[in-house]
Amino acid sequence: MANISIIGSGNMGQAIAAVATRGNHDVQVLQHSDNDVAVTGDIVVLAVPHTAVEEILALRGDSLAGKVVVDITNPVDFTTMDSLVVAADSSKAAEIAAALPDAKVVKAFNTNFASTLAEGTVGPLDTTVLIAGDDDDAKSALTEVLTSGGLKAIDAGALKRARELEAIGFLQISLAAREKLAWTEGFGVIH
Amino acid sequence: MANISIIGSGNMGQAIAAVATRGNHDVQVLQHSDNDVAVTGDIVVLAVPHTAVEEILALRGDSLAGKVVVDITNPVDFTTMDSLVVAADSSKAAEIAAALPDAKVVKAFNTNFASTLAEGTVGPLDTTVLIAGDDDDAKSALTEVLTSGGLKAIDAGALKRARELEAIGFLQISLAAREKLAWTEGFGVIH
Numbered sequence: 001m002a003n004i005s006i007i008g009s010g011n012m013g014q015a016i017a018a019v020a021t022r023g024n025h026d027v028q029v030l031q032h033s034d035n036d037v038a039v040t041g042d043i044v045v046l047a048v049p050h051t052a053v054e055e056i057l058a059l060r061g062d063s064l065a066g067k068v069v070v071d072i073t074n075p076v077d078f079t080t081m082d083s084l085v086v087a088a089d090s091s092k093a094a095e096i097a098a099a100l101p102d103a104k105v106v107k108a109f110n111t112n113f114a115s116t117l118a119e120g121t122v123g124p125l126d127t128t129v130l131i132a133g134d135d136d137d138a139k140s141a142l143t144e145v146l147t148s149g150g151l152k153a154i155d156a157g158a159l160k161r162a163r164e165l166e167a168i169g170f171l172q173i174s175l176a177a178r179e180k181l182a183w184t185e186g187f188g189v190i191h
Numbered sequence: 192m193a194n195i196s197i198i199g200s201g202n203m204g205q206a207i208a209a210v211a212t213r214g215n216h217d218v219q220v221l222q223h224s225d226n227d228v229a230v231t232g233d234i235v236v237l238a239v240p241h242t243a244v245e246e247i248l249a250l251r252g253d254s255l256a257g258k259v260v261v262d263i264t265n266p267v268d269f270t271t272m273d274s275l276v277v278a279a280d281s282s283k284a285a286e287i288a289a290a291l292p293d294a295k296v297v298k299a300f301n302t303n304f305a306s307t308l309a310e311g312t313v314g315p316l317d318t319t320v321l322i323a324g325d326d327d328d329a330k331s332a333l334t335e336v337l338t339s340g341g342l343k344a345i346d347a348g349a350l351k352r353a354r355e356l357e358a359i360g361f362l363q364i365s366l367a368a369r370e371k372l373a374w375t376e377g378f379g380v381i382h
Contacts (some may be wrong), residue, residue: 044196080350081208089279093274123381130362156362160273167358171347180345181382188379190314190374 001025002145007056011114011185012072015049018035018118023148023160035059043141045069045109050075050085055065057099065102068138071162072109074169081174084166093132106133107162108142110169113176115184120150125188128152130168134160192216193330193336196232198247201232202305203239204261207310212341222334224249236300241266241276241283248290253268256293261327262353263300265360272365273355284323284353298353299333301360304367306375311341318381319343321359323352 005028006013011034020027026132028040044064046053049072075084076091084090097105108131109117116122117129129146131153133139143153156165172186195211196219197204204220211218214321219231235255237244241264268285277283288296298306299322307313308320320337322344324330334344349358363377 022205087279125379125381154366156371157365157369161362161365162359164362167355168362171352171355171359174348174352175345175382178348180347181380185381188316188381189372190367190376190379 002043003041004028004043004045004145005030006047007060009040009048010047012117013045015114015117016045016047016109017115019149019151020145022150023145025145025148028064029090036041038088039063039067041067043070043145045070046096047072049073053092057096061100067103067124069096069100069105070101070109070142071096071105072171073100073106074110076170076173081177084170086166087102088104091162091166093159093166096114097159104133104135104138105159106131106135106138106142107131107159107165110165111172111187113172113186117151117187121144122186122188125190128154128155128189128191130156130158130189132159132165133152136160152190152191180187193234193332194232195219195236195240195336196221196230196236197236198230198251199238201234201238203300203308204236206264206305206308207236207238207300208278210342211336211343214334214336216339222283230254232258233338234261237287238263239375240264242287244283244287248287252291253369255291258294259326259332260287260291260296261333262287262298264298265301265357265364267349267361267364275361277357280354282353282357288350295324295326295329296350297322297326297329297333298350298356299323301356303365304363304374304377306341309378311375315381316381317343319345319360319380319382321345321347321356322381323350323356324349325350344357345380378382
């Protein structure tokens with residue numbers, strides 16, 4: 001059984017909490033009003049919009065050393081919906097990893113809409129979470145949580161691949177925003 | 192009925208030809224030995240590896256003016272399988288569009304493995320082709336060919352979105368190369 005802290009209680013935070021609870025893991029959900037509550041999990045999910053990450057790292061960065069830190073963000077420029085706000089050759093995950101050199105940062109969940117995590121399915125497919133990161137043990141620990149909670153997972157490679165995951169998440173959001181697909185649909189993986 | 196020329200007779204060229212033939216369109220397939228044969232189609236698919244594009248543009252660029260030119264490439268650095276060979280803020284499609292200012296360049300097919308085009312399905316899903324481009328009529332013409340041939344299509348936005356499509360294609364190829372999924376599987380779209 002894993003101990004998981006989820007920072008953020010929006011749609012994504014709630015859906016990820018539901019998955020971990022289905023897998024019988026210990027789940028701590030921290031809202032904005034819990035800023036003075038210590039993180040207890042060994043796996044910490046930053047289930048917040050990209051614009052809130054900086055504040056959380058400033059507040060909790062030191063306490064995340066040694067932990068698996070999961071970045072779920074899609075760093076979309078929401079004013080234009082036409083680009084990401086990170087450098088073209090980088091990713092939000094890479095920025096977080098640089099800010100947390102003592103944590104094991106992985107990218108996950110950003111290619112999954114919340115409802116597909118909560119339901120465990122996307123159309124006729126089981127929901128698959130793509131995970132990128134440089135620490136194999138960290139990826140394995142998160143994979144165990146996901147599979148015990150009824151999802152599938154694929155190791156998408158090194159943290160460098162977060163750039164491609166963020167491109168997928170961005171395109172999926174832009175297609176939903178343009179009503180080419182529904183927020184309950186989107187990309188799936190046949191594997 | 193559309194007139195389609197496909198430059199390249201590999202797996203992708205054959206699969207795209209099969210789709211167009213299923214839709215009862217006129218299909219011309221040009222192999223490398225046909226370099227002196229004129230392109231007759233109004234839609235021209237560059238069904239070749241990214242490394243062969245430069246030679247084709249040098250040979251046939253002038254004859255592509257006014258036509259819909261479909262870039263299917265994944266500009267992967269095949270020596271490392273760890274990056275694309277195009278600039279981080281660009282795409283192979285953007286490079287081709289710059290080289291062919293009088294053509295209507297669209298990006299398509301690069302997120303589909305050949306077998307999923309030939310079969311019309313990927314797992315339990317109908318195969319969906321994501322199309323990016325700046326000319327709506329060009330995207331509509333290609334969409335008509337695809338849907339008449341039994342596939343689905345989504346307008347993925349402006350040609351700028353080719354960058355995200357190339358990221359998807361790259362990640363899909365890298366997952367197949369690492370045996371995380373089969374070359375008959377991969378990403379699908381629920382919509």
